[in-house]
Amino acid sequence: MKPKEIDREQLKAIIDRHRGKTWALIPLLQEIQETIGYIPPESIETVAEALNLFPSQVQGVITFYAGFSLEPKGKYVVRVCRGTACHVKGGRSILRLMRKELGLDEGETDPEYRFTLETVACLGACFLAPTMMVNRNYYGKLNPNKVTSVLAQYRKKKGES
Amino acid sequence: MEDITLTINGKNISCPSGTSILEAAKQKGIKIPTLCYHPDLEPFGACRLCLVEDEKTGRLMASCVTPVAPNMTILTDSPTIKTHRTNIIRLMLANHPESCIVCSQGNRCELRQIAADLGVGETDLYPMPHYTGLEAANPFIVRDLSKCILCGKCIRADHELVVAGAIDYNLRGFKSRPATLYDMPLERSVCTFCGTCLSMCPTGALSLKNEQYVGSPQNESKTICGFCGVGCSIVMGSVDGRVVEVNPSHEQETVNGSTLCVRGHFAHDFLNTKDRLTQPMMSHNGELTPVSWDEALDIAAKQLVDIKKKYGPQSVAFIGSSKCTNEENYLFQKIARVLFETNNVDNGGYMSGRAVLNRVEKRMDGGYRINPLSNIDKAEAIVLLGADPGHSVPVMSYYVKRASRKGTPLIVVDPKKTEMVPFSSVWLNLIPQSDSQLINGLAAMLWKKNSFDAAFIDRFTEGFDVYCEGLKGLNIETVCRDTGLTMGAMEKTADLLAGKKIAFVCGNGILKQRYGIHSMNALLNLLLMTGSPGSERGGLYIPARENNQVGAWDMGAVPDALPGRRDLGIESERKDWERAWQAKISPDRGLDVIRMIEEAEKGSLKALYIMGENPLRSLPRPERVRKSLERLDFLVVQDILLSETCKIANVVLPGAAFCEKAGSFTNMEGKIQPFEPVVAPLGEAKADWEILDLLAGKMGSTQHYGSLEKVKTEIARFIPMYRDLDGHEGPGWVGNKGDRRLFNPDGEGTLIPFTPVVSIEHKDINDEYPFTAILGSQRFHLGSGTRTGQSDRIRDYGVKGEIELSLEDGARLNVQDGDSVRVESEHGFIEREIKLEKGLSEGFIFIPVAFNANDAMNLIGLTRLGGPDSPGWQGCQVKIMKL
Numbered sequence A: 001m002k003p004k005e006i007d008r009e010q011l012k013a014i015i016d017r018h019r020g021k022t023w024a025l026i027p028l029l030q031e032i033q034e035t036i037g038y039i040p041p042e043s044i045e046t047v048a049e050a051l052n053l054f055p056s057q058v059q060g061v062i063t064f065y066a067g068f069s070l071e072p073k074g075k076y077v078v079r080v081c082r083g084t085a086c087h088v089k090g091g092r093s094i095l096r097l098m099r100k101e102l103g104l105d106e107g108e109t110d111p112e113y114r115f116t117l118e119t120v121a122c123l124g125a126c127f128l129a130p131t132m133m134v135n136r137n138y139y140g141k142l143n144p145n146k147v148t149s150v151l152a153q154y155r156k157k158k159g160e161s
Numbered sequence B: 001m002e003d004i005t006l007t008i009n010g011k012n013i014s015c016p017s018g019t020s021i022l023e024a025a026k027q028k029g030i031k032i033p034t035l036c037y038h039p040d041l042e043p044f045g046a047c048r049l050c051l052v053e054d055e056k057t058g059r060l061m062a063s064c065v066t067p068v069a070p071n072m073t074i075l076t077d078s079p080t081i082k083t084h085r086t087n088i089i090r091l092m093l094a095n096h097p098e099s100c101i102v103c104s105q106g107n108r109c110e111l112r113q114i115a116a117d118l119g120v121g122e123t124d125l126y127p128m129p130h131y132t133g134l135e136a137a138n139p140f141i142v143r144d145l146s147k148c149i150l151c152g153k154c155i156r157a158d159h160e161l162v163v164a165g166a167i168d169y170n171l172r173g174f175k176s177r178p179a180t181l182y183d184m185p186l187e188r189s190v191c192t193f194c195g196t197c198l199s200m201c202p203t204g205a206l207s208l209k210n211e212q213y214v215g216s217p218q219n220e221s222k223t224i225c226g227f228c229g230v231g232c233s234i235v236m237g238s239v240d241g242r243v244v245e246v247n248p249s250h251e252q253e254t255v256n257g258s259t260l261c262v263r264g265h266f267a268h269d270f271l272n273t274k275d276r277l278t279q280p281m282m283s284h285n286g287e288l289t290p291v292s293w294d295e296a297l298d299i300a301a302k303q304l305v306d307i308k309k310k311y312g313p314q315s316v317a318f319i320g321s322s323k324c325t326n327e328e329n330y331l332f333q334k335i336a337r338v339l340f341e342t343n344n345v346d347n348g349g350y351m352s353g354r355a356v357l358n359r360v361e362k363r364m365d366g367g368y369r370i371n372p373l374s375n376i377d378k379a380e381a382i383v384l385l386g387a388d389p390g391h392s393v394p395v396m397s398y399y400v401k402r403a404s405r406k407g408t409p410l411i412v413v414d415p416k417k418t419e420m421v422p423f424s425s426v427w428l429n430l431i432p433q434s435d436s437q438l439i440n441g442l443a444a445m446l447w448k449k450n451s452f453d454a455a456f457i458d459r460f461t462e463g464f465d466v467y468c469e470g471l472k473g474l475n476i477e478t479v480c481r482d483t484g485l486t487m488g489a490m491e492k493t494a495d496l497l498a499g500k501k502i503a504f505v506c507g508n509g510i511l512k513q514r515y516g517i518h519s520m521n522a523l524l525n526l527l528l529m530t531g532s533p534g535s536e537r538g539g540l541y542i543p544a545r546e547n548n549q550v551g552a553w554d555m556g557a558v559p560d561a562l563p564g565r566r567d568l569g570i571e572s573e574r575k576d577w578e579r580a581w582q583a584k585i586s587p588d589r590g591l592d593v594i595r596m597i598e599e600a601e602k603g604s605l606k607a608l609y610i611m612g613e614n615p616l617r618s619l620p621r622p623e624r625v626r627k628s629l630e631r632l633d634f635l636v637v638q639d640i641l642l643s644e645t646c647k648i649a650n651v652v653l654p655g656a657a658f659c660e661k662a663g664s665f666t667n668m669e670g671k672i673q674p675f676e677p678v679v680a681p682l683g684e685a686k687a688d689w690e691i692l693d694l695l696a697g698k699m700g701s702t703q704h705y706g707s708l709e710k711v712k713t714e715i716a717r718f719i720p721m722y723r724d725l726d727g728h729e730g731p732g733w734v735g736n737k738g739d740r741r742l743f744n745p746d747g748e749g750t751l752i753p754f755t756p757v758v759s760i761e762h763k764d765i766n767d768e769y770p771f772t773a774i775l776g777s778q779r780f781h782l783g784s785g786t787r788t789g790q791s792d793r794i795r796d797y798g799v800k801g802e803i804e805l806s807l808e809d810g811a812r813l814n815v816q817d818g819d820s821v822r823v824e825s826e827h828g829f830i831e832r833e834i835k836l837e838k839g840l841s842e843g844f845i846f847i848p849v850a851f852n853a854n855d856a857m858n859l860i861g862l863t864r865l866g867g868p869d870s871p872g873w874q875g876c877q878v879k880i881m882k883l
């Protein structure tokens, strides 16, 4: 897989804006995560230097929060719930369908960085089981049809942009 | 603040508010088990083992993080507590591999001890150990993180004490582990292998890599590290008379607290090398062959005495040791002065820039030269001048980094981007040798801001007005040009320093450079002007490379001063010692190390007695030194290792390493630290003071000491700075006890002179040798590497002392990391691999010393450091060729 192209200038600008503000580590990381889609590992040292922290500390914070990722992810991150309630309501087959539709295994991203497939322990919306999320949007009471139509919607979006 | 009263296990306790329950209990001798608590670290509250119960409320709390509150009734051992504690331990053990039997931590594992105390055997829980690979590629520390209980001590030690930042938690929950950046092995991280984390780990997760011995040592005893001048307090563990491990002594009030550096922690394995000397030897037809002590001492004494009789006192010289004890250096110079009537006595401290330090001694009349390292913490600003303490005196660098993390402004003056630069507020990467211009420039800028300590200047100094005239005449733009620095950087520095008391740390970059004397004069002027000496918030710090560099000088192992740093040239000072020794002392200044080599070369020096130094490795131009020493009629070398110098000696006397004898060292803070032997000398070797005592007898001395105590008593009697050396309350500090200390808060003294501002025109550009080489040390080796080079661990680590080159020059010369080059100066050449470094400016290369038998010494000239014609030993002009 070819490495994801990232906008170095943009990354640098984000880091520079937080320079010297040791307390701003989390907002800084959030901004990188949101703008770039992940936190490029090679930026850890630059971030640490700007904030006067040790690189190992910055890495510790990144790996502590599930919201941060050191690997590039797709534009759309699909998280299928694997919790008990969803399991009972057929979450497994949703996951299976998703794998087939996207052609990805859990944790994988397609070469064009469009989709990433992940699973989570519980999305906290058990009353809607089976559930999944795409980026920040929840989708509940899933069935195969609904899954394909949700996906189609995102695929289309991609086409537009 | 009000004291708080509470009861713990029924005992009434009162303690200041803010004390934790754990500490309060400890003061009363009540023991609470802990795993993540350490008195030197910030409380963390991770393991929950220190749970206690408040009887009134039934509340459970972690005692290490809970402060005392009024009227608490604490129980530390109630049945509830016991149940909880047992459960915690069971959970930890369930998560732990079942390899206690083979674990090197053995009986010292705190987890196992606590489990045993609580009677936890089988955990009855489903075991779910978390297997991670064993990491043991480096020769120092083995990491088996499956045994990690996440107490966080290693991480806190790494961040709070040594401020390295090599490790931090990685990942969450079950997978969480202390990890390096990118989860690399330690050797591929910024870890310095100080081993501080290793000594703190309560389990076998971090353990000492020891090829020769596995398990706990039979004996443990305290001593002082014998490598650098920090003088760390250590505990050495031994088995069958061999030292197998070293840990910080973990006592209060030591210079190092819970920290050490890679040398102190690991390089002691040189003690067991096969090159240790175990019996006296004499040279027969160029071969060293073992002889008896009697024979060796008889010959040594007779030859030296005969040569003196035949050629006079000037024909014999003595090199004492900045690594030997105070007592030994005292006896050594006494032999020279009393029995041989010569002041031809010096020590390895010469190589650490004594000529420049002599300026401090003379100008300040012996005052202000030493400060406790703990004062770094109180400094208002810190300036590192040509000093890279992370490599030379690592424990000092921890002080500096801690201060910087706390917010103390740190200015790094160094042509190289040292490890201290990331901690600095400003990095002044000046052109080498332009330090005096920079210092004068800064002084002028401060003066313009009206930033000087008028009260101090008025009371303790003279000549400020003349100095100010000089400052007035300085053009800062010229200073910028000479130093290669920008006006912005200069201004920022002056702003940071204005109105502050400053701690100046002055390293080899000044002490061994061409204009060292000028730079030191400029520095002392700035020091005085800011009123920094005499205040705990500032002062002068000289990193001492060798463990007893300060003491050897104090004891008079120098050609121009008598013990107690008394000036040989002053008659009354001589008279004092003549009375003490009941002998006549020659008023003639003796030869220093370099002059000894020169005189031997000319044939006028006939005999040399060297104790614990290896000039064939530590001096420039080793071949010239060898030829010169080979011309001697007689050479005695007393050492612990079969050094290069031993190999050309007529008589070799086996001495004892620091941990094999008793005595005292004086560290760079001026703290006199006595110690007792940990193990016995190897084979027939003897403590050096004993050898000297025996030898003096054979040379005709009527005074036989017979015990170290007697030597100490004599020193204490005649050297006021050391008056408590034989006392029982601990000998204390040189600085506080000296009768010549100029400044005391209400004291008077001779006024300290300012010196005029001197501008230096420095031209070094030479077309034939276009590069400027900077020589410097690396933390893995001490001095010339005679001892550390014999450490298997240090050797196995495989640092090769690559020559560092800037990226630009690398591109121009078409070389890459790992390529070999030939570096040539007008004196000689060396060949080594190179490493491209971002932190170097074009035109500069950095050459680590002590590698390859210290071959870097081939590049510089054998000149007298600090002499008017000496280009210094800190660097030279070179050309580079790709091989």
Ligand code: SF4
Binding pocket: B147, B148, B149, B150, B151, B152, B153, B154, B155, B178, B197, B200, B201, B202, B203, B205, B206
């Ligand atoms: S490695 Fe040792 S010191 Fe570090 S967290 Fe684990 S158990 Fe504690």
Ligand code: SF4
Binding pocket: B154, B157, B158, B162, B164, B165, B166, B167, B190, B191, B192, B193, B194, B195, B196, B197, B198
């Ligand atoms: S050995 Fe020293 S530098 Fe390395 S991780 Fe441990 S504490 Fe940090």
Ligand code: SF4
Binding pocket: B225, B226, B227, B228, B229, B230, B231, B232, B256, B260, B261, B262, B263, B264, B265, B393, B394, B395, B396
């Ligand atoms: S070499 Fe120096 S800093 Fe390192 S442990 Fe020994 S005395 Fe301490």
Ligand code: FES
Binding pocket: A081, A082, A083, A084, A085, A086, A087, A121, A122, A123, A124, A125, A126, A129, A130, A131
């Ligand atoms: S189990 Fe799926 S949302 Fe809770």
Ligand code: FES
Binding pocket: B033, B034, B035, B036, B037, B044, B045, B046, B047, B048, B049, B050, B051, B062, B063, B064, B065
């Ligand atoms: S010692 Fe108190 S929580 Fe670990």
